[in-house]
Amino acid sequence: MVFDNGTTRHKQYLGDSRGQVWHINQNNMTASLRLNADLGFFSPALGSAQVMENGDFAFFAGDIYIDANDYQVLNTEYSTAGAVEYQYQATGPANAYRGWRLPSLYQSTLNGSGGPE
Numbered sequence: 001m002v003f004d005n006g007t008t009r010h011k012q013y014l015g016d017s018r019g020q021v022w023h024i025n026q027n028n029m030t031a032s033l034r035l036n037a038d039l040g041f042f043s044p045a046l047g048s049a050q051v052m053e054n055g056d057f058a059f060f061a062g063d064i065y066i067d068a069n070d071y072q073v074l075n076t077e078y079s080t081a082g083a084v085e086y087q088y089q090a091t092g093p094a095n096a097y098r099g100w101r102l103p104s105l106y107q108s109t110l111n112g113s114g115g116p117e
Contacts, residue, residue, distance in 0.1 A: 003047030003059050010042050017043045019059035019078065037078050048098045052077060056085055060099030071095040 004018045021035040035057060043061035050058040057078050064072040073096040077086040 001049045001051065001057060003049045003061070005044055005047055006042065007044050010044070014042075016041055017047065017061060019049060019057060019076075021057055035078065035080070035082055037076075037082060039074075039076065041072075041074065043074075046095055046097055048100070050100060052101065053103055055080060058086075058099075058101055060096075062096035062099060064095075066091060069093060073099065075099045075101065077101075 001021045002019075004020055006015060006017045009015055017039045019035065019037040019039060020033065023032045023034050025031070037057075037059065039059060039061060041061065041064050043063045044065075046062035048060045048062075050060070052058055057080075058075060059078070060073070060075045062071075062073045064074060066072050070091050070093060072089060072091045075086075075088040076084060079085050
């Protein structure tokens with residue numbers, strides 16, 4: 001799974017960042033694209049990707065330029081079929097390095113951090 005900023009593609013063709021999910025078969029040395037989500041915006045940096053507990057995929061963009069004073073951060077969850085299931089958006093004077101959705105504020109993960117394992 002990858003958050004593809006699309007910086008090189010954007011310079012030449014414009015276009016949006018995308019979230020991709022790949023199935024890698026190491027024995028056959030093949031890769032199959034399972035999800036190719038156009039995120040609807042361009043974020044040149046500061047993106048992340050996460051598999052949700054229900055099997056959906058979340059892509060976070062933390063560097064969407066609005067104007068000289070504001071950036072937008074956006075976290076979008078997609079179903080395995082590519083439908084938008086959830087979206088969080090915030091605008092402010094700073095961008096955000098990473099986004100991560102926690103299942104609960106009151107439940108930690110196996111490593112005790114409450115974040116990615």
